Amino acid sequence: MANFIKIISSTHTSKYPIKFRYPIKMLFSDIDKTLAHKERAGIEIPTEGKFISERTIDLMREINNKIPVAIITGRSLTSYKRVSDIIPHSIAMIEHGCLILEGKAFDSGWVEIMKPYIGMPDPGNRDGLIWEYDRKLQNDGIVTYSKNRMASFSIREKNNPGIDLKKLAEQPHPEWIKTTWNQGYLDFIPAIAGKKECVEYLLNKNKINWQDIGAFGDDLNDLELLRRVRYAFTLTGASEEVIELVKGCGYVSPFSCHAGTEDVLSNILNNLAS
Numbered sequence: 001m002a003n004f005i006k007i008i009s010s011t012h013t014s015k016y017p018i019k020f021r022y023p024i025k026m027l028f029s030d031i032d033k034t035l036a037h038k039e040r041a042g043i044e045i046p047t048e049g050k051f052i053s054e055r056t057i058d059l060m061r062e063i064n065n066k067i068p069v070a071i072i073t074g075r076s077l078t079s080y081k082r083v084s085d086i087i088p089h090s091i092a093m094i095e096h097g098c099l100i101l102e103g104k105a106f107d108s109g110w111v112e113i114m115k116p117y118i119g120m121p122d123p124g125n126r127d128g129l130i131w132e133y134d135r136k137l138q139n140d141g142i143v144t145y146s147k148n149r150m151a152s153f154s155i156r157e158k159n160n161p162g163i164d165l166k167k168l169a170e171q172p173h174p175e176w177i178k179t180t181w182n183q184g185y186l187d188f189i190p191a192i193a194g195k196k197e198c199v200e201y202l203l204n205k206n207k208i209n210w211q212d213i214g215a216f217g218d219d220l221n222d223l224e225l226l227r228r229v230r231y232a233f234t235l236t237g238a239s240e241e242v243i244e245l246v247k248g249c250g251y252v253s254p255f256s257c258h259a260g261t262e263d264v265l266s267n268i269l270n271n272l273a274s
Contacts, residue, residue, distance in 0.1 A: 030219065
C-alpha cells in the first residue's frame with residue numbers, strides 16, 4: 001500500500017487515481033485475460049476468438065517507448081507468435097518463463113540453465129528431465145498435452161475423466177518439478193523456472209532491482225510475481241486470489257475486460273509521463 005500515494009476504491013471512476021512514490025523501470029505483463037479478452041473489440045487474435053483493443057495496443061507502444069515491456073505468459077511459442085506482432089513489447093517470456101525471447105532469439109544464458117530439464121528449445125526435442133516425467137505419467141495412464149511446447153506439459157480434465165487435478169497437483173512430484181495453474185489447466189514445469197524465477201534472472205542480467213518494476217496479471221500463475229514486485233496491477237474479473245493480493249499491495253482496476261486493461265495501462269503511462 002505504501003508504494004502508492006493514493007489507491008482508490010472499487011467505485012472510483014477517476015482516470016488517473018494512482019501516483020507512484022518511486023519510478024518504475026520495467027513492466028511485466030501477462031496476456032490472456034490481462035491484455036487479451038473475449039470481448040469483441042479491437043484486433044482479433046487469429047484462430048482464438050480473443051481480442052486486444054486498439055487503445056491497449058497504443059498504450060503498450062507508448063509505455064514500451066519509455067521503459068522495457070516484457071510479456072510473460074504460459075503460452076507456447078506457437079500461440080505467442082499469434083500475438084507477437086500485435087502487442088508492442090521488448091522481451092517475451094513464454095511457457096511460464098521457461099524460455100526467454102529477445103526479438104526472435106532465445107536468451108542463450110537461460111537456455112543453458114534450463115538445458116538439463118528441457119533439452120534444447122525445439123518442439124521436436126524430447127530430451128531432458130521434464131520429458132522423462134511426462135513419459136512416466138503417460139505410462140501411469142494419464143493423458144498429457146505438450147503439442148508445440150518446448151519446456152512444459154499440461155494435464156487437462158477433459159482428457160482425463162475421473163482424475164481430480166487438484167489432488168494430482170498436491171501429490172508428491174520430483175523435487176526438480178513443480179505445478180502451476182494456467183487457464184484451468186494443470187501445467188508441469190521445471191522447479192528452477194516459473195514467472196518469478198525467470199524475472200529474477202532477467203533483472204540480474206540487466207542490473208535492475210525488484211523494487212524498480214511493476215507487474216500486471218490476473219491468474220494463479222501470476223501470484224508469485226505479483227507478490228514480489230513493488231507495483232502490482234490487476235483488473236476486475238481476475239481470480240479472487242489475485243484480487244485479494246493486489247488489494248493489499250497495488251491497484252485493482254474497478255473495470256473488467258478491455259476497459260480494465262486500458263485503465264491500468266493509462267495509469268502506468270500517466271506515471272511515466274509525469
